[in-house]
Amino acid sequence: MIDPVLLGRRLHELRASRRLALSALAKDAGVSVSMLSAIERGEKTPTVVVLSRIADGLGLSLSRLLAGLEADRVILRRAAEQEHIAEPGGWHRTVLTPVVPGVNFEWIRTTLPPGCDAGSFPAYAPGSHEFVAVESGTVHLGVGDTEYRLDAGDSLYFPADVEHSYANRGAKPCVYYVAALVMRSRAAG
Template identity: 85%
Template sequence: MIDPVSLGRHLHELRAARGLALSALAGQAGVSVSMLSAIERGEKTPTVVVLSRIADGLGLSLSRLLADLEPGRVIVRRAAEQDHIAEPGGWHRTVLTPVVPGVNFEWIRTTLPPGCDAGAFPAYAPGSHEFVAVESGELCLGVGEEEYVLAAGDSAYFPADAKHSYANRGETPCVYHVAALIMRPRENRMTPPRPA
């Protein structure tokens, strides 16, 4: 398991060796200064995507960034360590997966309140994939120019190198899971942030 304190110390050392201020690396990585600072202090464990952005900002691959940490073969992320993110518009997402060196995979549980449109998101790099499974409620999944209505128990797959969107047009909350393998590089996000 990746120790957050060791990871934070390692990131701080890499940043200092490059003569980068915290704000400079945050800007290059596309993460907030407060997030980067919390990670360096060992107070927050970054998601795979955030860690990959930091690696990009340092000019390293994710696997190279984590090479000296030598995590074990089994990585456990306890419920208390999961990232819970409240998004504008009232929707909520929880990143369930642990950080795995060299793997750009995330499994995310999202709750969209009734009538919530999370917006459109850009195509990711070719070779990216998303699997969606609806736990409860009804999800309107847009992929390219098509829209698919998924009910509780339904699932879908799509190559994530197409513009995509998530919305709940129903009268009850919608809870769904997204398993995403996002290849690098990724384009900048459209607003609002990704709901997956």
């Protein structure tokens, strides 16, 4: 497991050694200043995607950024440690997976209220994958130019290197899970 305080210290030291202001690294990494500051203080454990962005912003590979910080090969993330994200439009995501060095995998539980359109998501890098499973309600999943209706119990896989979208057009909330392997190009390091 990665100690958030040690991770924060490592990030601060790397940023300081490059003479980067917090705002400069936040901009380069595509992460908010408040998120980066909370990570550096050891108050927040970032997702794999956020860590990958920070590593890219520092010009490092994710494995190099996290080298020596992994204390245990088994990583436990308690319910209280899961990241809960309230999105515009009233939908909600919970990142269920712990941060695993060098692994760009996330498992997310999403709740879309009735009539909610979560919008479109850009294509990820080639080699990216998404698996979607619906727990309750109905989600309309757009993959490229095709839309799929998924009801409770349905699942779908698609290569995530195309634009995709999620919407709940029904009168009941929809709960679904996304297991995503998101490939990103990395700077040498």
